[in-house]
Amino acid sequence: MTPVEFLAWVRGPMFQIAVAIFALGVAIRIVEIFVLGRKQDLSEPRRDGVVPGIKTIFGRSIPDTGTFKRSPLNVVAGYIFHIGLFTTILFFVPHIELFHSVLGLQWPGLPTPFIDAVTVVTIFAMVVILINRLRNPVLKFLSTFEDYLCWLVTLLPLLTGYLAFHRMLFPYQTMLGIHILSVEILLIVFPFTKLMHFFTVFLARWYNGSAFGRRGVQS
Amino acid sequence: MLQPWNKNGLTVAERLQAEGISRRGFLKFCATTASMMALSPSMVPAIARALENAKRPSVIWLSFQECTGCTESLTRSHSPNLETLILEQVSLDYHHTLQVASGEAAEEAREAAMKENNGRYLVVVDGSIPVDNGGVYSTIAGITNLEMLRETAEGAAAIIAVGTCAAFGGIGYAKPNPTGAMPVSAIISDKPVINVSGCPPIPTVISGVLAHFLTFDKLPEVDDLGRPITFFGQSIHDRCYRRPFYDRGLFAESFDDEGAKKGWCLYRLGCKGPATYNACATTKWNEGTSFPIEAGHPCLGCSEPDFWDMGGFYQPLSTPTGDVTRTLVYGVVAGALIGAAAGSMARTRKIKAQKEHYKVTTDDLEESS
Numbered sequence: 199m200t201p202v203e204f205l206a207w208v209r210g211p212m213f214q215i216a217v218a219i220f221a222l223g224v225a226i227r228i229v230e231i232f233v234l235g236r237k238q239d240l241s242e243p244r245r246d247g248v249v250p251g252i253k254t255i256f257g258r259s260i261p262d263t264g265t266f267k268r269s270p271l272n273v274v275a276g277y278i279f280h281i282g283l284f285t286t287i288l289f290f291v292p293h294i295e296l297f298h299s300v301l302g303l304q305w306p307g308l309p310t311p312f313i314d315a316v317t318v319v320t321i322f323a324m325v326v327i328l329i330n331r332l333r334n335p336v337l338k339f340l341s342t343f344e345d346y347l348c349w350l351v352t353l354l355p356l357l358t359g360y361l362a363f364h365r366m367l368f369p370y371q372t373m374l375g376i377h378i379l380s381v382e383i384l385l386i387v388f389p390f391t392k393l394m395h396f397f398t399v400f401l402a403r404w405y406n407g408s409a410f411g412r413r414g415v416q417s
Numbered sequence: 418m419l420q421p422w423n424k425n426g427l428t429v430a431e432r433l434q435a436e437g438i439s440r441r442g443f444l445k446f447c448a449t450t451a452s453m454m455a456l457s458p459s460m461v462p463a464i465a466r467a468l469e470n471a472k473r474p475s476v477i478w479l480s481f482q483e484c485t486g487c488t489e490s491l492t493r494s495h496s497p498n499l500e501t502l503i504l505e506q507v508s509l510d511y512h513h514t515l516q517v518a519s520g521e522a523a524e525e526a527r528e529a530a531m532k533e534n535n536g537r538y539l540v541v542v543d544g545s546i547p548v549d550n551g552g553v554y555s556t557i558a559g560i561t562n563l564e565m566l567r568e569t570a571e572g573a574a575a576i577i578a579v580g581t582c583a584a585f586g587g588i589g590y591a592k593p594n595p596t597g598a599m600p601v602s603a604i605i606s607d608k609p610v611i612n613v614s615g616c617p618p619i620p621t622v623i624s625g626v627l628a629h630f631l632t633f634d635k636l637p638e639v640d641d642l643g644r645p646i647t648f649f650g651q652s653i654h655d656r657c658y659r660r661p662f663y664d665r666g667l668f669a670e671s672f673d674d675e676g677a678k679k680g681w682c683l684y685r686l687g688c689k690g691p692a693t694y695n696a697c698a699t700t701k702w703n704e705g706t707s708f709p710i711e712a713g714h715p716c717l718g719c720s721e722p723d724f725w726d727m728g729g730f731y732q733p734l735s736t737p738t739g740d741v742t743r744t745l746v747y748g749v750v751a752g753a754l755i756g757a758a759a760g761s762m763a764r765t766r767k768i769k770a771q772k773e774h775y776k777v778t779t780d781d782l783e784e785s786s
Contacts, residue, residue: 200642202722205692206738209728213737218748225752226759233760291666292735295685299736300745310666370652371692371721374734 201371208378216382217300223389228397236405239412247408254407255400269334275326282320286313286356310363317360324353344391351387354380430469443468450628453621453700454637455647467632474631475530475538477569478512481562482555482589482598483544487580488514490617493703507539507627513557524558527569535572539630541623542566542601545582545589549597566604575609575636576601579623581719584612584643591725602643611636612643614695616719621700622648642722644694653690653716656698659683672713683710687731689718 199207261273287293291307298304328349331337358377361367368376387393410416433443447464451457456464480488492515509515510530513523530538544562547554552563560568570576578601581587589598602610613622626645629637637645654660662668662682669676670685682688690698693716697708710716715731718724728738 200722202692202727206723206727209736210738213741214739214744217737217741217744221745221748222752222755225749226756229753229756230760230763233757234763291668291685292733295733296735296737299732300741302742307666310664313666365652365655369694370654374692 201369201375205371205375205378208375208382212379212382216385220385220388224394224397227389227394228401231398231401236409239409241413243412244414245411247411250411251404251408254410255403257407258403269330271326271330275323275330279320279323279327282316282323283352283356285316286320286359289313290359314360314363317356317363321353321356321360324349324356347387348391348393351380351384352393355384428468428470428473432473450625450632453625453647454629464628464632467634468628471631473508474574475534476507476509476541476627477527477530477538477573478509478515478541478543479562479565479569480512480514481542481544481546481566481583482596483580483582484588485514486617487543487583488512490615491620491623493620507631510538520558524560531569531572537574538572539627540569540573540576542576542578542583543580545586545598545600546604547589547596547598548604549595554596563604566601570605570608573608575611575630576605577623577626577636578602578610578612578614578643580618581614581616581722581724584614585722587616588725591723609636610643611639611645614642614644614649614720614722616717616724618720619648619696619700619702622696640694644720648696648700649694649720651694651696651699653693653695653698653710654688657690657710658698659710677713680713683713683715685733686715687729687733688715689721689724689727689734690716692734693718693721695720 266273285308288297288305289308290313291310294304294307331341331345331349355377358373358380362370362373362377365373367373384393388396430443438446444461444465447468448458448461451461451464478488508530511523511527513519516523516526518526544555546552546562546566548563552561555562557565578584582589582598583601586594586598586600586603589596590600600612602612611626613626615622622645625648626637629645637647640646640649642649654663657663659680659682662680663684667676667679667681668685669679669681669683671677672686684691688710690710697716698710701708701711717730718727721727728736732738
């Protein structure tokens with residue numbers, strides 16, 4: 199397979215396969231969660247669950263003092279990595295073109311050197327997170343293969359994207375192809391792993407927050 | 418029919434002298450050729466010596482399934498351009514677009530050149546070769562392109578596949594390829610084949626490869642697609658004068674917006690420059706006037722294989738080529754249906770289990786014990 203054929207394959211059939219698996223997997227899991235519903239709460243509610251639910255969706259984005267004191271590194275690196283990942287995915291102009299072609303939506307991009315710097319910081323934050331996971335005995339004990347897999351499939355698009363943009367390692371067609379393929383691997387792995395938290399995180403917070411609210415418990 | 422000047426055995430230098438080119442002019446040409454081929458200046462005397470002694474090689478130009486754009490490109494190397502001079506110094510014994518002779522006389526010229534220069538002549542091919550149904554889709558004087566290529570290649574010293582059709586199949590090879598079009602390299606494997614791709618290729622690149630062959634008696638170093646590295650070693654993007662705009666994230670979003678007027682990067686308008694290797698941005702066209710991006714049009718990637726099948730010309734490089742929106746919608750709808758079915762089944766099981774549940778009292782337990 200020549201670099202041109204490889205690039206044509208990842209932009210063509212392989213992209214379709216990855217998106218099909220991603221869409222199918224994510225839709226099955228989310229719809230199933232809704233259809234299953236929650237166990238009916240027969241007790242008399244202490245108060246309405248809506249406000250505490252919404253409050254929890256946002257409130258849990260701020261780490262409580264206890265958590266921050268216990269593992270400040272994880273919290274800070276985790277924030278940097280998540281914000282960095284969103285910035286690179288959503289505000290790099292070639293990526294906006296991708297969203298435009300698939301979803302028909304577009305928005306202004308950020309200057310390329312800024313995205314470039316954010317990518318480096320994000321990769322660095324991810325490396326810090328991994329080192330922390332390996333060095334902390336409790337975290338290491340709790341870590342499974344899935345945790346390392348998710349870390350890897352998230353890091354690869356960032357790393358290969360950086361290499362492709364700077365035209366390093368391989369001829370551009372090959373490097374761009376590898377970058378697109380790494381994103382396709384991420385899309386395929388997504389519905390089967392904890393990466394699903396992208397869709398379920400706010401859903402879970404809502405369930406928790408509203409349930410606690412009904413019981414009159416602070417969340 | 419052989420041209421009379423082919424038989425006089427003049428060397429390149431003698432020929433140039435006869436045409437009134439000074440020694441100074443000749444050395445200048447050698448220096449230009451050396452720099453064009455990225456050779457060290459110390460190679461200039463070697464080139465001069467080689468060209469001085471080189472006999473004008475016989476060149477047989479075969480035009481197959483093509484649009485004549487490659488020949489048009491070559492003839493647009495305006496006289497008295499150095500490229501034209503060097504081309505006058507090869508003996509172009511057969512070129513059915515440019516030659517006066519036609520029919521049997523033309524074919525005789527080819528056969529005579531092949532016979533007289535057996536093992537030494539150069540074959541230049543433009544156009545793809547249709548091979549389906551015995552190659553009936555394109556014939557010259559009743560001979561299929563396939564047959565003519567095989568026959569002519571047999572006694573050739575080397576083959577230069579000029580243009581993307583001859584190099585990679587080009588438009589004829591594009592899906593659905595109704596004629597079974599093939600590039601030269603897919604048919605000839607026992608002769609050195611060099612690909613001078615482009616739609617059309619840059620005239621300087623064609624003459625540069627010829628000059629290299631005259632100088633060193635062999636074809637220049639090639640990349641993994643068989644193209645001379647000297648001309649195809651860098652991408653359009655790497656040498657593009659609009660590159661700083663790409664790096665700064667300034668893009669034209671339509672052909673007449675502010676960005677287009679300010680000459681910003683054409684990436685969002687589908688420029689394939691980042692993935693295209695050619696010399697357009699450095700050598701330029703029409704005697705160094707400009708190249709497509711300079712004229713405000715994105716690079717089509719015409720010197721790369723399968724450029725017709727790489728999605729739309731105006732589709733950015735970072736976008737998928739298929740209809741991903743449809744896949745996404747179908748995927749979500751199918752997923753939602755499966756998810757709903759799976760969820761309902763689980764609910765039904767739960768309700769059934771609840772119905773079958775009955776309460777056990779202490780009395781019941783006492784009774785059973």
